[in-house]
Amino acid sequence: MEKEGLKGYRGAAKEKLISLKARVWGDVVVDTSRGEFRGIILPRSETADDQHIVLKLHNGYNIGLHIETVNKIEELGYRKAHYKIPEKSFPIDPDKPKVTLFGTGGTIASRLDYRTGAVIPAFSPGELYGAVPELVDVCNLNTIKLYGEFSENIGREHWIGVAKAIAEAIEDGADGIVVGHGTDTMHHTAAALTFMVQDSPVPIIIVGSQRSSDRPSSDAALNLINACRAAGYGEIAEVLVCMFGPTSDQYDLLHRGTRVRKMHSSYRSTFRTIGERPMAMVSTSEYVPLRDDYRRRRKDNLKVKLTPVFDDRVSIVYYYPNMKPDIIDSLVDNGYKGIVIAGTGLGHVNRPLYPSLKRAYEAGVHIYMTVQTLWGYVQMFVYDTGRDILDLGVVPLDNMLPEVAYVKLGWALGQTHERDEVKDIMLTPIADEITAREPIDGYLVMQGGLPEVKEFFKSYKR
């Protein structure tokens, strides 16, 4: 009773409530030295201080009252809130494709957590149907909640778990897979699934939202609808990220899981394909491939090539000027087996690191070079520095993105520690993590203020 009755309150505020015989959800009149306030006592966020009581006024606003000002609380009634997304049973239409939606967390569908004041995901098909009724027109949806983790807490075990679950669902005849995911590490998971689940006969679409679904302007519904379309009807049977193309509510882009990166901390259009074109545009009315070099949906063999392994003794070292060798040393001393360097320019680090890199190599650590410029290739022959580093046993990874290199090295080390075998895995692209050539429209970062950009900016709904 007390636990529920004082939800989220602690310390002085909790004592105050107890001493005044007040409880959460009580409809009360609070007499304070600043005057009288009427409302319902709400649970307190656990991260907020212990000096205030939260009241929901009858006009819907919340306010806080400092406990030192509170003299008396009189309870007039009790009104507990039941936050629930309306559930409706999801209708089955045999003519529509079967899509399996795996939940790992994120804000595709969510509700408010009074304890922390943050949003937590809600997920059942009934809830999703309640929140995004348009899904019924797209597919038959089967939802499986695997995890309820924020993006930053997703890692090795989740990748392996999702990969296995996907393989199983595909064998069970799903026409497409959707994975709901927090956006921060969505591109890591996309890379991991690309490596772990190969030769999929159906699309595997990873989707999230940049504005949680508790806001009217959320991108969640459109992303989810488009992801289900891409999974259920799309021709591209690969691991793809499906997120807003422009910040406007127009269409999503499908990005290959190994070339995609989150590029803005908060924009809707944060996911961009780096160094290539995205795979397709998908909207509620269209599905337009932008490339034709993709694996097509097939119906003959429902097996996937599943390799659900990962050695997490791998680190990314983001090089900066003045870096000391002890950074490398400490990784080696702590038992790390793989290092991905995000080097400057064409793939460089400073001279003082050389002995440490040599030591690491000799200790059996696998060292790979990528570029922190994100766009472009590692090219270690242009300068002497590069050649020196190559001589230390550092292997250049062409235009593989640092995060993708991290994921791939962990996946490779999960299979073997033989230097040549690891190198072979790393340098043999599975899905464009290394591309043979950079197309001339692969690097497009426009700069504001230029006359031609202004012109474009004016006419284009971004």
Next chain:
Amino acid sequence: MEKKFDPTDYKMKSGLEVHHQILTERKLFCRCPAGLYSTEHDTEILRHMRPTLSELGEYDGTALMEFKTKKEVIYLLNRESICTYEMDDTPPFPINQEAVDIAIEIALMLNCKIVGEVHIARKQYLDGSIPAGFQRTTIIGVDGWVPYKDRKIKVIQLALEEDACREVSDVGHTITFRTDRLSMPLIEVVTAPDMKTPDEVADVGRIIGDVLRVTGKVRRGIGSVRQDVNVSIEGGERVEIKGVPRIPDFPPLVLNEAYRQHKLLNIRDFLTECVADKDDFKAEIFDLSDIQGRIRHRLIKKAVERRGAALKGVALRQVKGLLAMETQPELTFAHELSERVRVIACLDQLPNLLHTEDVSVTGLEPEDLDLINKAMNLADEDTGVLTWGSAEDAQTAAQEIIIRVQEAFDGIPNETRQARKDGLTDFERILPGPDRMYPDTDSPPTALDSERIARIQKGLQPKPWDIEKEYLSKGIPRHQSKRLALHPRRTYFDRIINEYDIKPKFAAWVLIDLCKHLKRQGVLLEELNDDHWNKFAELVADKRIFREGIATLITYMADHPEEDPDDFLAAHHITPLDEASLETAVLKIAGEHKGIKLQDEQNWHEVLMGFVMKEIKGCARGELIWETVQRQPR
């Protein structure tokens, strides 16, 4: 309108929501400059709005209704006035503390109780007027009051919130907004429905405006103030008339809304006579595609032939007469239906419906009526409504017509209405309830400690009604006291009457009445600074100039701000005269004009006064001169 409709007969109640932008350097939740307006835009974005669940797990009625309209929302963006926060692509920065201080100050001026901790809420607006779909807003104070007549008008709350976009156009399914005003900090003052007549609403609006202006921290100018007027009558419901910029517009709008509610209650009674119970009311939607090609009415013909519109019919059973019943002067219940269709089905080309009760020349012709009656099986007691548009919109329209008639059984729907220029109102949307409030999970709560409130309390301007009382007690007439209380030069005025031997009543007359008169005459009073006025006060206090001469003196000073007013007094022989010198001077002037011929000898003293004043005006008190003049024989 019925003759002598008096809303007090129907226990009308009215309250106000005053939105006033406050004067800050930057916006409320980002660092964009405040008050930078432009009609230019660099780019645009497109969004849609979806309803979400409230904190207590319910959908808000307005939200659902607006979702039905399926609007594409376009925002025009100017890179100088907005950043990625306003376009909802960046989370909020910490709330602008300058704005919080101003809001606390205004809350204290309105005698509100200040909250202990500020919680930011999201107030949902699905009309697109805010790209996020919600307005960030927070309560600063509750439960205050302003004095009015012999009572107190309750101030329910004072909120600090961000302003919304400005609508540029709303055509069909596309609504376009300009974003320059978006996120400007404003305060919202909400009064209880304590006003009983249309005029009281305007009076209280003025009082609140006065309090806000006296702080000197609110913005002025077009668009800086918008007021919502809430009206209900006994048995009615709260209806909000949104965004009325001018206070003089309040009384007619309030009166008309009270009248509309009165008429809607009559309509409710009419409906219960036609159909005993709301649940027994029958209405049907007909797809009239079979007959739409044969309808001869010009509007339908045009829509069907040129635009490929689909025609829908709604049969309203047993309620004949309903649509022709008056709701507002010159408007009938059909207007209520048409408005819902316009807003919710986005059929904004008016007229957007025709009905079988319209017997005017623009109504349906007998041949059409026959067709329609047959197609919808209309009996004598039934009414038929036709609406047209794209198949989807026409269907939404037909459904909405039925919903609105069903609502009429209950009386008055809770609505937000928009003011028209003619004092009538149109439907805007269903009035939102508390369910649209949602805590802002992006912003932590902030404590308002007692030291901060004490500091603001200390610097508080006196309240206008207290100042007015003070001036009244000094013998200053009421109209001047009222104006003085809000006068930008009030503190200077107080200093003058304290430091110089000048009667407050006289000083008030100079500042309020005389200055107004001189301004009208085109005198450039803005040329005068404190030094000028100090000099002026000194001359008056030393009795070197009298009432009758000061207009001339002030005019001279304004015309020659660089010159010494002493020179002017000397040049115009304005030197104070004692009684003996005055007697001599008047005697001399009387002698010079002895020979004048008068039509009426009775007027001698008035005529003489004229000559005297011409020469010695300002040299002595007017009353004294007049007494002296009256002693002069013809």
